[in-house]
Amino acid sequence: MIPLIAMETSHHTLASNDQQLKKIIRQIGVKVTDQRMAILQEILSGSDHVTAQEVYENVKHKAPDIGFATVYRFLRTLTDHKILSEVRIQGLPARYEWANKNHHDHITCTSCGRISEFENEQIEILQTEIAASLGYQLTNHILELYGVCSDCQKKSGQLPSPHRIIS
Amino acid sequence: MIPLIAMETSHHTLASNDQQLKKIIRQIGVKVTDQRMAILQEILSGSDHVTAQEVYENVKHKAPDIGFATVYRFLRTLTDHKILSEVRIQGLPARYEWANKNHHDHITCTSCGRISEFENEQIEILQTEIAASLGYQLTNHILELYGVCSDCQKKSGQLPSPHRIIS
DNA sequence: AGAAAAATGAGAATCATTTTCATTATCAAC
């Protein structure tokens, strides 16, 4: 579980957790609905780097009547308000993660699809310098590395990769 | 015009240019067709970083009967054979460029859409080191910077941006 | 020229995402 914003009480009951989520929703100036609560709850407790479809399917277990339009809509709202950030890898569906983590980038295993995160200040500095040298004021960047993770390196020579990132 | 592969003759006539293109097509083991010639010609002489739609529209002027399936198909074939490489920026349509250029990355102006290229060996080295430290063997990467170009910085304070990269 | 194999184009299919719009839920004011 990812600490979303600093907890106000030292004991996190389910109720206080709900209050947290409501606070986020109100913060962005929209109404609190069961669907929005469910979506936030899912992203909070589920795994990181989920797609809209994954959120939709997971939430549907708890609230079968939710529509995917609602999920897409709210994920968009959350990214617009910097609560979440979108990670777009190649032409694949967008994945979402909490935006209030430290800045970091991703490395994806081209064999098993596993995603690891890393931070590197040196690279950040270089990027700003490069942008400046071309006359640009840097506002954002995407750095996605692709490689073969240690597990898959060991497995190499066995069956062909089950997943291909780049079709 | 981008030098595609080293010219064999010192004077590039239209005919020898055609021969060049044919050679590329045959190299990848497919038949030479008017459509494929037109597509290659267009990419060779047109601007860099084109989308499949742009290639399709431009080629259609010369060869009105071409279908977009053919364009997409051949662009895919060319990227599969490393003649072209695909640049995917956010969720936008893929753009294509010659793969035999030196490796480089892109910086996109979020205001006017202008794309500049750069190379930085330091960043390449850091990427490999980071990947290794996480147990990955690096095979590929995407580095896309976003910022405001010098022209648009000057223009700031005027009209709102005509283009938005991220809708 | 003739035949086998590959390539084409039109349109349908797909996939992720967004929009539309009629119905339903929320919340601030009574």
Next chain:
DNA sequence: GTTGATAATGAAAATGATTCTCATTTTTCT
């Protein structure tokens, strides 16, 4: 607590990029 203006929802249609299907046409080899 009821009410009502307003926003949110879900179903389905729309969109945009890309891929696939398949009947017809080209290419290339002989």
